[in-house]
Amino acid sequence: MSEQTFLLPDLGEGLAEAEIVQWRVAVGDIVTVDQSVVEVETAKAVVDVPCPYAGRVVALHGAEGEVRPVGQPLITIAGASEPTGHAVYREEERAGSGNVLIGYGTGHGDTRRRRRPRVTPAAHAATPADRAPVATPPAAGPAPHTAGPAVGAAAPTARPGAAAALVISPIVRRLARERGVDLTTLSGTGPGGVIRRADVEAAAGANRLTAVPDLPAEPPERPAAAHVGLAPVGASDVVIPLTGIRRVIADKLSRSRREIPEVTIWVDADATALLETRAAINAARPEHPVSILALLARICLSGLRRYPQLNSRVDTEGQRIIQSAGVHLGIAAQTERGLVVPVLRDADRLTTAELAAELAVTTAAARAGDLPPARLTGGSFTLNNYGVFGVDGSTPIINHPEAALLGVGRIVDKPWVVDGQLAVRKVTQLSLTFDHRVCDGGVAGGFLRHVADCVEQPALLIAAV
Structure with a gap:
């Protein structure tokens, strides 16, 4: 009886390893071609890995919670045979055709460049x-x-x-x-x-709601005194391993802070007219609603057209600055698995309505964990709406290797001087964090001032086209 060992496929996008979340099969089970055998977590997503062989499981390589490098054994199948009707299947699988793990590729890749596996503590029962x-x-x-x-x-x-x-x-x-x-x-x-x-x-x-706590047989003779604000007696530390996307976030932010000499500047802006503009657009075209985020994205694109220095990255090895031909706009999104930055490629080619639709679909897919790794890399500029968390300002860390990030705080009622008179207006704080290697304060200040002017007078967007 022949045996075939299926190696962890090449996951693409520089992902060299994956953590085993849950085995779908056990030793002795009979599996079919393309049956999902294990759920793994990469730095980008949680995915099910299907097996290209049919037969009986004789070995599972790796326990739940263990990190396995790409190209190393994953599962061994006895009695494995070529899938019926797929004569070229194995050649395609070896070439990384994507038939097995759609969106990631199935080739085993060159294991020489892979890192040694990091083993985390075994998963709980x-x-x-x-x-x-x-x-x-x-x-x-x-x-x-x-x-x-x-x-x-x-x-x-x-x-x-x-x-x-x-x-x-x-x-x-x-x-x-x-x-x-x-x-x-x-x-x-x-x-x-x-x-x-x-x-x-x-x-x-x-x-x-239905859980009933266990009651003591007799009440304590002397109830313990309550100490507000103090930790309970016997409390222990909570240990959270840095794995999957959390580890990648930590590594990327640390690298950004080490390598990029970043500067943050900010300005308050009257967003009253921007809110009125959005209301007018949605009243005229209710079938294609436009969000505030979409309008802010359009404003960013207008600013990057004027100041392309901020739509770039620094190539330290080549000692050069590379300005991106198109604007690949990253949108910071908070998810259950941590902060991710899905990318809208060539966002400068989209209309405002297309931007709004694409933003809605992309952020929803990011929060559901449905985006492929290719959609989470390759950005050239990031927009971060941290106002949704109820805060006014921030000094964010640049999404390496980009050169700039625009942050938007919450929009709140504040006293504001309009034509010499005090009025209550909708005010937001805009902050720009930029890589001082790609430009000086004049360019960064010009970009932020243009963004603020467009927030206060959206009609300027038309004049800038």
Whole structure:
């Protein structure tokens, strides 16, 4: 009986390793071609990895919580054979055709440039949600296969009449694990019975309401005195390993602070006219609503047309500054997995309505963890709306290797002088953090002043076209 070992595929975009989140199969299970066998977390996303071989699982290489380098063994299958009807499948797989892991490529890559694996502590004991079988959408590939237990765990006992939980999103599965929700007990409200995030949150809320705390047999003789603001006795430190996207964020921000001599300048701006402009646009075209973020993005694009020095990066090895031909606009977005910066490529070619639509789709996909790695890299300028957190200002760290970042604070009522008279206006603080190597204060100040002028007088955008 022949054996085939499937190596962790080349994940692309410079991703050299992945952490094993959850095994979908166990030793002894029978798997089919393209069946998902493991869920892994890269620095960019959580993805399911399908296996290109069919047969019986004889070895799982790596425990849950372990970081595996690309090109190293992942799973060994006995009795593996060429997929029927796919004579060129193995050649395509070796060439990284993308047939196995769509969006990431399946070639094993050159392992010589890979880093040594970092091993994190073993994952905690699996909850019922960890062992919930996974079903694929009705139109996709072969029939789903019930996943076995994690490595070294006893096989779970199936409940009479229990059906496979129909879960597509890795985010939903992770949320269920964190909240202690058994997916096999839920009825999905999504299309075709798919379990959605809202279903898990509702179940977690119900669990909290029905939970009854254990009561002591007898009340304590002398109740302990309450100390407001003090930590409870016996509290221990919480250790959070830097893995996946959290580690990449830490590395990237540290590198930015080490390499970039950044300067932050700021100005307050009267955004009353900008809000009125947005209201007028949406009243005239309610079928294509425009957000404040989209208008701010349009203003940034106008400023970068005038001051292209800020749409650049520094090549330290080549001792040169490279100005990008197009504006690849990054939008900072807070997600459950940390801060990500999805990129709108060639944003300067989009109309304001197209910008608004693309921003809405992109930020929603980023928060759901559905963006491929290619959409999270390659930006040339970043827009950060930290006003959504209720703060006025910030001195953000530049998204390396870009050269500048525009921050926008909350829009609030403030006293403002208009034509010599005191009035209440909608005011926001704009801040620009820039790499002093690419330009001096005159360019940076000119850009920020142009942005502020357009916020206060949106009609200037038309004049700048």
